[in-house]
Every structure is written in C-alpha cells, then in structure tokens.
Amino acid sequence: SAVISQKPSRDICQRGTSLTIQCQVDSQVTMMFWYRQQPGQSLTLIATANQGSEATYESGFVIDKFPISRPNLTFSTLTVSNMSPEDSSIYLCSVEDGGTGRGAYGYTFGSGTRLTVV
Amino acid sequence: ILNVEQSPQSLHVQEGDSTNFTCSFPSSNFYALHWYRWETAKSPEALFVMTLNGDEKKKGRISATLNTKEGYSYLYIKGSQPEDSATYLCASYTGGFKTIFGAGTRLFVKA
Numbered sequence: 001s002a003v004i005s006q007k008p009s010r011d012i013c014q015r016g017t018s019l020t021i022q023c024q025v026d027s028q029v030t031m032m033f034w035y036r037q038q039p040g041q042s043l044t045l046i047a048t049a050n051q052g053s054e055a056t057y058e059s060g061f062v063i064d065k066f067p068i069s070r071p072n073l074t075f076s077t078l079t080v081s082n083m084s085p086e087d088s089s090i091y092l093c094s095v096e097d098g099g100t101g102r103g104a105y106g107y108t109f110g111s112g113t114r115l116t117v118v
Numbered sequence: 119i120l121n122v123e124q125s126p127q128s129l130h131v132q133e134g135d136s137t138n139f140t141c142s143f144p145s146s147n148f149y150a151l152h153w154y155r156w157e158t159a160k161s162p163e164a165l166f167v168m169t170l171n172g173d174e175k176k177k178g179r180i181s182a183t184l185n186t187k188e189g190y191s192y193l194y195i196k197g198s199q200p201e202d203s204a205t206y207l208c209a210s211y212t213g214g215f216k217t218i219f220g221a222g223t224r225l226f227v228k229a
Contacts, residue, residue: 043219044219092161106209106211109162112161
C-alpha cells in the first residue's frame with residue numbers, strides 16, 4: 001500500500017490565522033481524502049481532492065474555510081482558514097486501498113496533524 | 119443518516135487480560151466493515167477488512183468477528199500487552215460508496 005508523509009505533525013495556532021497541511025504520497029493516486037477528528041468524535045470526511053478539478057466537499061464543509069490544492073497525482077494541501085478554537089482537531093489525509101476509488105478495501109492514512117487553536 | 123457506534127469509549131486493562139469491544143453499524147446497504155488500530159502520533163493502521171456474515175479474521179493475538187444481519191462486529195485482544203494501547207476504529211463502507219467511522223475505543227494496557 002501507499003506511504004503518506006504528512007506535515008506538520010502538530011501545531012498551536014492563534015485564532016484568526018490559517019494553517020496549511022501538506023500530504024505527499026509515494027505513488028500516483030487519483031483521489032486523496034481529507035478527514036477531521038474533533039475531540040471525542042468520529043473521523044469525518046471533509047472533502048475529496050481530485051487532480052485537475054475542484055475538490056468535492058461534504059455537507060457542512062465549505063471551500064472558503066477549507067481550501068484544498070491538488071497540483072499533481074502525489075501531493076495535496078488542506079488549509080484551515082480563519083481558525084477558531086472549534087477547529088482544534090486531528091486532521092488526516094488518506095488514499096483508498098485497492099484502486100477502486102470507492103474505499104471498499106479501506107484506506108491508508110497520513111500520520112495526522114494535531115491542531116490546537118488558542 | 120448512518121451511524122457507527124463503538125463501545126466502550128475507553129477501556130483500562132492489566133497486562134495479560136483479554137478484552138473485547140463492539141462496533142455497531144446499520145445492517146442495510148452493508149458492503150464492508152474495516153477495523154483500524156491508531157497509536158498516538160502515528161497513522162491509523164488497517165487491521166481487518168470484513169465483508170461476509172460470519173467472517174472471522176485473525177492477526178496474531180487480535181481477532182474480529184462480523185454479524186451483518188444484526189449489524190455488529192467484535193474485536194478481541196488475547197493477553198493484552200502495553201504495546202496494544204491504542205485507539206481502535208471501526209468503519210462501515212456502504213452501498214452509497216461512503217465510509218462512516220465510529221469514534222473509536224481507546225484501550226490502555228497497564229504493565
């Protein structure tokens with residue numbers, strides 16, 4: 001399966017600022033997925049990033065708050081904009097295993113970014 | 119709206135104890151059930167992908183069972199070791215090509 005490098009691993013940010021999280025995959029993949037886990041909550045899909053097209057956002061997540069870039073088939077960034085304490089979460093990027101583009105075989109994840117907004 | 123529920127939320131056991139936790143998921147539109155192990159500051163690591171009712175999978179001291187008709191899966195750890203301390207996530211992949219994660223069970227194994 002793929003290997004994903006994610007950075008930063010953690011950060012403490014001031015409210016109102018923005019943080020960009022980067023993920024590098026060791027192989028070319030069509031889709032990359034961005035997840036968030038707020039304290040005590042389930043891992044929730046923010047958006048799906050496709051190379052060459054705009055990201056597809058899940059209900060409750062908008063591009064102005066979480067802009068995503070996908071410049072090539074091995075790299076993606078997620079920006080958390082105008083942060084508030086409610087954005088304190090673990091953010092994970094992932095690719096699906098099995099090559100179906102549907103996630104039936106599960107996912108490989110980056111090591112996560114633990115964000116604290118103060 | 120689909121919900122995947124995991125219980126307990128957290129669990130403290132002594133080294134050598136055997137333990138198990140539960141994942142409940144909607145049985146309609148079921149395609150696959152995934153278990154992950156997530157250690158702090160590391161990537162979630164896939165443990166099992168289960169698809170068939172009655173499936174049993176095993177990896178070392180960890181095993182899992184699946185009941186798709188009633189919508190639950192159990193994860194068992196035999197003879198827990200401190201290195202088993204982690205969050206165990208389950209996720210249901212549905213016919214809508216969506217994966218819904220539970221909130222995880224946080225396991226603490228004391229030496």
